[in-house]
Amino acid sequence: MQTFNYLRPAHLDELCQALQQPHAKIVAGGTDVLPQMHTGRLQPALLVDISRVSELEGIRIHNTQVEIGALTTFAAIQAHPTLRAAAPALTQAAQWVGAPMTRQRATLGGNLANASPAADAVPPLMIYNAEVTLTSAKGSRSLPLAQFLLGPGQTALQRGEFIQSVRFELPAEDLGSAFLKIGPRRGMTIAIVSAAAAVRLSPEGRLEQVRVAVGASAPTVIRCPQTENLLHGQLPSAELWQSAAQQIAVEISPIDDVRASRAYRRRAAGVLAVRALQAALSQAQEAAQARTV
């Protein structure tokens, strides 16, 4: 059993204060923190429970700006109608997190701060070019997600800082997007590999605004710019998809672990990313058709 101090601030300013204390460890939904404490891997001296800081909750949409509070659960994200319509990759990723019980507790902020290369929320947020708002007693700053995630378990969070929210521009209607995941099993599973993709179709039927992010295949979730460049401006074809899959395999740097080998990840990442692109594409096509009708 561990002993630790425990603080539960009710407001942002109290939270800022609490985090001034040395060795403060934030807990939100606790779905990462508690298992780590159970195994003894994490032995915090002070737990700061942010679950009552209401300013950190909720999904707000102003015009095309989406802001998701750090405390928002995956259950809430999954159920949000606007996100489902305009940012389906995020909805799909939310649906994949753990099981229904997990999603009731697990928060977006926790998923990002935990910085797992397999974190499900990250690939979709990467293709939506999301930024993270970090706050401390000194003020707030914003970072693109790719600059926030530094390595497995490592983030740009500084002492006293916390994630306040995640922001991104709501994708235009004609940008299709999708998230896919392969795990060792179908439910309650950590990704062997995951992928999110977004794409738009030009009036000539060419791929535009191609974005691909792959999870569990590098020290952090990564965007695959070379693959994106390779696809940009091209007409979709079987050969094109094949070379995209090959390019993905080159761009990632997976490892062997208990869930799968590096070799499997290379193959599966290509397959999955291409399937995500195809799903995004057919969504974009539907949007295009809807417009012409």
Added chain:
Amino acid sequence: MTEVVGKIIQRVDAVSKVRGEALYPGDIQMDGQVHMKILFSHRPHAIVKRIDTSLAEQMPGVLAVLTAKDVPVNEYGLIVADQPVLCGPGASKPFTDRVRFVGDQVAVIVAETEAIAAQARDAIHVEYEDLPIVTDPLAAMKPDAFLLHPDRGSNVFGHYRIRKGDAEAALKEAYVVVEGVYDTPAQEHVFLQPEAGLGYMDEEGRVTVVVAGQWTHEDQEQIAHALNLPLERVRVIYPAIGGAFGGREDMSVQIVLGLAVLRLSERGIHRPVKIVWTREESMFGHHKRHPYHIRTRWGATREGKIIAADVDVYADGGAYIYTSTKVLGNATLMCTGPYEIPNVRVDSYAIYTNSIPNGAFRGFGGPQGAFAAESQMNKLAEALGMDPVEIRRRNLLQEGSLLSVGTPLPKGVSIQAVVEACAQEAGWQLEDANYVLPENKKPVQISSAHKKRGRGFACAFKNVGFSFGAPENCWATIELHGKDKVEEAVLYHAGAEVGQGAHTVFLQMAAEALGLPLTRVRLVASDTAVTENSGSVSASRMTFMAGNAIRGAAQEALQKWINEERPARATFQYRPPKTTPYDPETGKSEPNFSYGYVAEAVDIEVDVETGQIRLLNVICADDVGKAINPRLVQGQIEGAVVQAAGYAILENFIQQNGEVITKTLSTYLIPTVLDIPDQVQSVIMEHPDPIGPWGARGMGEMPFLPLVPAITAALHAATGVWFDRFPLTPERVLEGLQQGK
């Protein structure tokens, strides 16, 4: 016509379990209880040179630290006492100072709180001298291999031979010969409730252990043996049991709890001792299903008649024998399937390694044997261009046909009917007296280019009850209370309710035998102080054995009732027909007194680009003789299929150099509701067993057996590639598909 037997009756333990009122060992709190922790070796192979417990003993709140020197008779084992209760120096038996796997127990600590006990455990200093680690059973067989048990002279602790006809000669004459090398994985039971228990001195001065097990009287014997106490000084009680599947057949916390009670009482401390294992302790602390390596050649005629089977079977026994020799006995019989084969050679071996001991797990050698046998059968069908059902039909055991061990099966052989029922349900049809699966009955392929579907078929037989001459019997006592008519009947029975519904069917069978409504029968269960030996809940035997014992007791009690005895009390011991062990040279034997028969057809879908498998539909035809409670039978079929599905596609218990890699449920993955077959159709058949109670056969294990080979057959039907090794993880499937191309 039966009144209660054969009816769907709500389980008698349903309400208490659903409401959380049923008490499992971990839930029981006793006044003044103290807490125990175990120091496990965490080393695969070493000599314990020295154990320094002084720091631990000085900690405030620590009541006792016990090591090898404190164990009166420092050995135990269900079949052979080859395992120390506590490993370390100071015991009289040689080589007791060795640890042979990571879950060997080195010391037990009793303290006021669990936390103090854990702290004290961590303060014990053990000096080890590491020994070479032996993990490959085939290497362990070699004459120069390092011996785990030097006193036993060899790492091979079990060997059977079957010699029927001349397999080598017949193979030369065969029209086709199919060769296969099969590897099956270790599997963890993952019962819901990790090991837990309480020990105390009862009011009659008995060392009493409240625990979840599978055989109260065997636990009692093992505790008494190690503590050097007469049997009647030891009492074992089972409260609610959170699953077992064979995983509670061997000792976990039983002996050490008894030991602590005994030693504390000698020091004048009379307080109950409690222990609850963590999931991780459970994962490395109890045995697993054996990995098997099977090499085999089968030969058949052009007409698909099998004429020879030649098999070598290697079972990784792990560090201690547990039930390995018995499991090997089953696999030796079942590795040639439910077929009549005139020429058979089998050599089978069970071998010590420094892996976690392997032992009983639902199917008990049957699944490993069936995987090899059914895969061979499906490959023979392919080689001959025959239908897999048709080729089986031409070879299945019939009434009077001779097993590989040279004797016929007991009467009531129904595998033919079971195979046909399953096949018909799955779309097979007789055309010109041959079974075929018409094109329009095959799984409908979906339009996606990377998803392929296939259907596979397999069947199996499995013994009911202890085999090969093991003493087999079961007791029941019935007491009838009342004056003119029976007001209440009390059944005393030791049989364990491990979640399978045993107690419900005991009551149903007692009510039926007594001609009473169910509400008038009460059960007193699983306490060695008041119930007689029932044998274990294993080998699909408990309904069969208990039913016969209950019938006998009921008859005698009713007779005494007529003779006006009040209460009328009768105790009856049922003994089934005798079985005999393998002849050491030829294997000739009468292995079993009863069997259950099963067949399965499985539809799967495989993603050929990612290797992921989805189980679409399982049809399971199972001859249970008589479904005492059809809903419980269905539950067992569905449960066995789900557990076998995990074994087939997911469960991957990884040990490297004696260390467990998959110690948690986030790395050792069992199926979730999204991973199990979309549908399981139970076809419950009732061909009575002539000696079964109301015709019942055992059935708890049978549906487990054919699933894996049926899945690999379906995968072959979908992709044209055979898989001789599982679990069928996406990675393994993809690799196989690439190599197969």
